[in-house]
Every structure is written in C-alpha cells, then in structure tokens.
Amino acid sequence: MTDYVVIDSDEAFASAAHALAAGQGPVAVDVERASGFRYSQRAYLVQVFRRDAGAFLFDPIAITSFAPLQEAIGAEEWVFHAASQDLPSLHELGLEPARVFDTELAARLLGYERVGLAAVVERALGIVLAKEHSAADWSTRPLPNAWLEYAELDVLHLIDVRDFIAAELDAAGKTGFADEEFEAARVRRPKPPREEPWRRLSGLHQVRGAKNLAVARELWEAREELARESDVSPGRLVPDRALIAAVQANPQSKGALAAVSAFTGRASRSQIDRWWAAIERGRERTDLPRERVPSDAPPPPRAWADRNPEADARLKAARAAVEAHAEELGMPTENLLTPDTLRRIAWEPPVPVDAGTIGEALAARDARRWQIEETAQRIADAFVEAAQTPDEAPGSSS
Structure with a gap:
C-alpha cells in the first residue's frame, strides 16, 4: 500500500504551492471536516490535484497561512464535487476561487439519477471508488493511511470527470445554465444567524407552554457554550431528544x-450541575419566549x-x-426552480401578472x-389560466 504524506509544515507547503503553480489546467479541490464530531x-x-503537478494533502491545523496556495492557483478554475459544502471552510482559510466548476451540480442539471461522487466517477470513467470513510472524524491525528488514500481519490479523478461532464453539458445545450449555477455557488455566503437558533431543537414542537420553552432555551444555550469550549459537536454531548x-x-x-x-449523552451526567443550573435559570426567567413565532412564509400548500x-x-x-x-x-x-420560490410567488403574485413582473419577482428571490x-x-401563463372562470375560459359557451 502507498504511504500517503500529509503536508504539515510551512516549508513543505511552499514547495507544494510552487509545484501546483507550475501544473496545467483546472485544479481539483476537496475538504474534509469533522462534522458530527467537532463544534466548528x-x-x-x-x-488539491492538478495535472503535471500531482495530488497534495494539506493539514490546515499545522499550516500557518494558505496565502501561497491562493497565489499559486487563485486565478485558475477550481473543480469541486458539491462546492457549497467546501467553500465556507476554504473561505475560513483565506482561499477564494476566481472560477468554479461543480461536478455534483452539473450532474443534477444533466438529470443524473445518482449524483454522489462515487456514482458520478463510475458513470464518467468506469472507476469504482470506495466511500467508507466519508463520515470519519477527520480531526484525528495522525490520520490513518486508509483515510488518506480515500481523501486523495476524492480529487485524483475529478479533472477527468469535469472534462466528461463539460462535454455532456455542451451537447445538451446546458453550459450556460451550469456557468450561472457555478457562479452563484461561488459568491454565495452563509445566511445570517437565526434570531432564535435554539428553536432548531429537534422535537421542540412537543414542548408546551412559554415557561417550558424558556427551560429548553437555557438548556440549548448551556449545551452550545460547552460545545464551543470543548470543540465537540453539541449532539455528541447531549442529543436534542435528551434535552427535550x-x-x-x-x-x-x-x-x-x-x-x-432518556437524558443521555456523554456529558449528561458529568455536567449535571451545568444542566440543572440551566433548568433553574429557565424557570426564573421573566422574558418568556413566544409560543408561536410569526413567519413570512406561506402556510403549507395543503391548507x-x-x-x-x-x-x-x-x-x-x-x-x-x-x-x-x-x-x-x-x-x-x-434545479429549474426551487419549490419555495414558486410557492411564495403563487401566494402573493406581482401585479400585473406577466412575464416581466414574474421575472422581477423571481430575481428578487435569487433565481438565476x-x-x-x-x-x-x-x-x-399558468397564473392567468388559473384566474379564468369557466365562463371566461377560451372556447367556453355563454
């Protein structure tokens, strides 16, 4: 088995950036996080992989600055599979692509039934990738060799896949569609924090009464504080269902x-003082949360x-x-139009209803x-047709 080398020094990183700068064509990029294990x-x-340069595995915990890599490849096209998942983590490192090609998004536009990386690589190149380490704890040090092999394979074939899919987009007349989607993914930034993020608690709908909601809020905030301090995923400390x-x-x-x-989790008993203090604070609070939160979203379509x-x-x-x-x-x-966008415009359509006003309403909701x-x-046309009564419909008899 090949021994994979993780670049974890600034000197080796500078050398790798130089090699990548001398490579040819687009650059394949992927990121491994520790979702479900770490707080951040x-x-x-x-x-990172580039033709005539090779594949490189970088340890962002050990590298002082990623500026040499940004300088080396920043102007090139960066190829991702599901760019929206990786770009936020890269932004934190100061890595900003000038252009993006997203093989997962392109596969959706082409109507692929399966759009995971392994499925797309197999369809495009006939190569079967193992995906057994996709949910691993990538904060582990040192990283096992088998994990590193998996990580390198995530980028090793991505440029060839990009070329295959680009040809399919061109043949289908969808290159323009894809270009707009790629650019939208590149410039998209995270949504602002929710005003009351504690309401994301799974199962919160089972909690009745403002006083109980205040307790739930305090427990959630206590868990967030501990998760931040220990850099552990909140759900690993105490699951949502346990808080509820x-x-x-x-x-x-x-x-x-x-x-x-049912109050379980790795910190449910070891931090019992913390949780009890949160419950007491919640019971003492006078600024009780609203039981129902107003929303600007339309009601469920069934209503x-x-x-x-x-x-x-x-x-x-x-x-x-x-x-x-x-x-x-x-x-x-x-992928043609998000269901939420269509629902909102149908609930409150522009006046007058025509292609121009509908287009403006779609653009206001970030449609490309x-x-x-x-x-x-x-x-x-559909709105106009729906507004016609049987007597007004074309061809109806009076």
Missing part, C-alpha cells in the same frame, strides 16, 4: 434530573384550498407547468437569469 465546520484536511426529555420530565431536583432515563383558493389554483397550475418543463429539460424540478428565462412566461 473548519477544514481538517485540504486535498429533560424539559418534559420537569425534574424538581438535580437528582431527579440525573434519574431521567391553501380553504384559506386562499385562488392561490391554490395558481400554485397547482404553475407547478404542473414548471414540472413539465423540467422534464423536457431533463433535470429535477428543484437562465431560470427566469425558462420559467417566467410559463408561470405567468
């Missing part, structure tokens, strides 16, 4: 909390027929038109130009 989404391994169980049990003492069988039958008719007509066109284009409907060109007129 930082990169714990960065893999602690709230529902309504314990009257620290001992009663420790006795809650539209009763609450807004006109909107229901618009959505059904437009959804059918968009789905039919997505099938014609050979791509998933959600190609999506607007492919859907605006169809949505407008």
Whole structure:
C-alpha cells in the first residue's frame, strides 16, 4: 500500500504551492471536516490535484497561512464535487476561487439519477471508488493511511470527470445554465444567524407552554457554550431528544434530573450541575419566549384550498407547468426552480401578472437569469389560466 504524506509544515507547503503553480489546467479541490464530531465546520484536511503537478494533502491545523496556495492557483478554475459544502471552510482559510466548476451540480442539471461522487466517477470513467470513510472524524491525528488514500481519490479523478461532464453539458445545450449555477455557488455566503437558533431543537414542537420553552432555551444555550469550549459537536454531548426529555420530565431536583432515563449523552451526567443550573435559570426567567413565532412564509400548500383558493389554483397550475418543463429539460424540478420560490410567488403574485413582473419577482428571490428565462412566461401563463372562470375560459359557451 502507498504511504500517503500529509503536508504539515510551512516549508513543505511552499514547495507544494510552487509545484501546483507550475501544473496545467483546472485544479481539483476537496475538504474534509469533522462534522458530527467537532463544534466548528473548519477544514481538517485540504486535498488539491492538478495535472503535471500531482495530488497534495494539506493539514490546515499545522499550516500557518494558505496565502501561497491562493497565489499559486487563485486565478485558475477550481473543480469541486458539491462546492457549497467546501467553500465556507476554504473561505475560513483565506482561499477564494476566481472560477468554479461543480461536478455534483452539473450532474443534477444533466438529470443524473445518482449524483454522489462515487456514482458520478463510475458513470464518467468506469472507476469504482470506495466511500467508507466519508463520515470519519477527520480531526484525528495522525490520520490513518486508509483515510488518506480515500481523501486523495476524492480529487485524483475529478479533472477527468469535469472534462466528461463539460462535454455532456455542451451537447445538451446546458453550459450556460451550469456557468450561472457555478457562479452563484461561488459568491454565495452563509445566511445570517437565526434570531432564535435554539428553536432548531429537534422535537421542540412537543414542548408546551412559554415557561417550558424558556427551560429548553437555557438548556440549548448551556449545551452550545460547552460545545464551543470543548470543540465537540453539541449532539455528541447531549442529543436534542435528551434535552427535550429533560424539559418534559420537569425534574424538581438535580437528582431527579440525573434519574431521567432518556437524558443521555456523554456529558449528561458529568455536567449535571451545568444542566440543572440551566433548568433553574429557565424557570426564573421573566422574558418568556413566544409560543408561536410569526413567519413570512406561506402556510403549507395543503391548507391553501380553504384559506386562499385562488392561490391554490395558481400554485397547482404553475407547478404542473414548471414540472413539465423540467422534464423536457431533463433535470429535477428543484434545479429549474426551487419549490419555495414558486410557492411564495403563487401566494402573493406581482401585479400585473406577466412575464416581466414574474421575472422581477423571481430575481428578487435569487433565481438565476437562465431560470427566469425558462420559467417566467410559463408561470405567468399558468397564473392567468388559473384566474379564468369557466365562463371566461377560451372556447367556453355563454
């Protein structure tokens, strides 16, 4: 078995950056994180491959600055598989591509049934990749050789896959679509933090009453604080379901909390003082959270027929038109237009309804130009058709 070398010194890193600068063509890039193990989404391994340079595995924990790599390849096209997952971690390292090619996103636009890296590599090149280490704890040091082999293979074939898919995009007349999607992925930045992130607790809908919600909020914040301090994924400390169980049990003492069988996790007992203090704080709070949070999102579509039958008719007509066109284009409907965007416009359409106003509404919700060109007129026509009564419909008798 090959012994894989992880570059973990600034001197070796500078030499690798020089070699990559001398390579040819696009650059394949991938990132390994420790999601589910660590609190942060930082990169714990960065893999880079370029023709005539080779593959390199970088340890971002040991390297002082990634500026030499940015200088070496920053102007080149960077090839990813699912760029949106890797770009935030690369941004933290100061790595910013000027151009992006995303083989996963392109595979979706081409209508591939399976778009995971292994499936796409096999379809494009006939090479079978093992994916057994995709969920590993990449913060482990030293990294096992088998993991490093897996990591290198993630980039080793990516340029050849890029060339295969680029040809397919061109043959399908979808290169322009893909270019706009790639650029949107490149410039997209994370959404701002939620105003009340504790409401992301899975199972929170089971908690009744503002006072109990205040306890849930304090437990969530106590867990976040411990997770940040220890750099451990919150769910590994105490799972969401355990926090909810602690709230529902309504314990009257620290001992009663420790006795809650569903209150589990590696820190449920070792940090019992922390959790009990959080419960007491929650019970003492006077600034109780709202039991229902107002939302600007439309209600679930199943309620539209009763609450807004006109909107229901618009959505059904437009959804059918968009789905039919997505099938014609050979791509998933959600890549042609996100369901949430269509729902929002159907619930509150622009006035007057025509391709121009629909296009403006789509652009305001970050639809790309190609999506607007492919859907605006169809949505407008569907809305107009849905608004017609039987007496007004073309060809109806009076």
